[in-house]
Amino acid sequence: MESSKDEYLPREIKLLVIHCSATRCNVRFSVEQLRECHLQRGFLDIGYHFYITRDGVLHHCRPISEMGAHVRGFNRHSIGICYEGGLNEDGKPADTRTAAQRFALIDLLTILRHQYPEAQIAGHYQLSASIHKACPCFDPRKEYSEL
Ligand SMILES: [Zn+2]
Incomplete structure (x- = not known):
């Protein structure tokens, strides 16, 4: 028997939490930039489990088995999903998701649900x-109520 696996218990997942990167829709914020930002904040890696860039690419940032660092008080039993954007060109909160991001989000949430x-x-x-x-910057409860 492998001792390291004897102690393994999967996390109980109660919440799928959606975030935006709070960056302007006309300014690129790559997964590498996100990692750099979170490392500077003292995280071990990107705090989210998934990051969806404007091109609709889904980046796996940390294993689901590991607790994330994305929402105070709810990290233990949640999965963090972030899309690139969330601010308009003037820096105001806005739903800036591209069609590719919307498709990627629905695909991911369908699998996770x-x-x-x-x-x-x-x-x-x-x-x-x-x-x-x-x-x-949008209402996920309403938008994904059918998933
Ligand atoms: Zn957030």
Whole structure:
């Protein structure tokens, strides 16, 4: 028997939390830039599990088995998903998702809802009344209520 696997217990996933990178839609924010930003904040790696860039590419940032660092108080039982953007060209909160990002998000959420049927989909701002952020700049509960 492998001792390291004896102690392994999968995390219970109760929430699929959607975020935006809070960067302007006309300014590129690559997965490498995101990693650099989060490392500077003292994280071990990107705090989200998934990052979807404007071209619709899904980047796997950390294994689901590992706890993320994306929403205070809810990291233990959640998966963090972030899309590139969330601010318009003037820096104001806006749903800047491209069609490719919308498709990638639905694909990913469909798979995760299948894997974790008990998990609820929510936007960062919807988790607590004390979160005063627009993130992710749309209403995931409403938009993905059919998933
Ligand atoms: Zn967020």
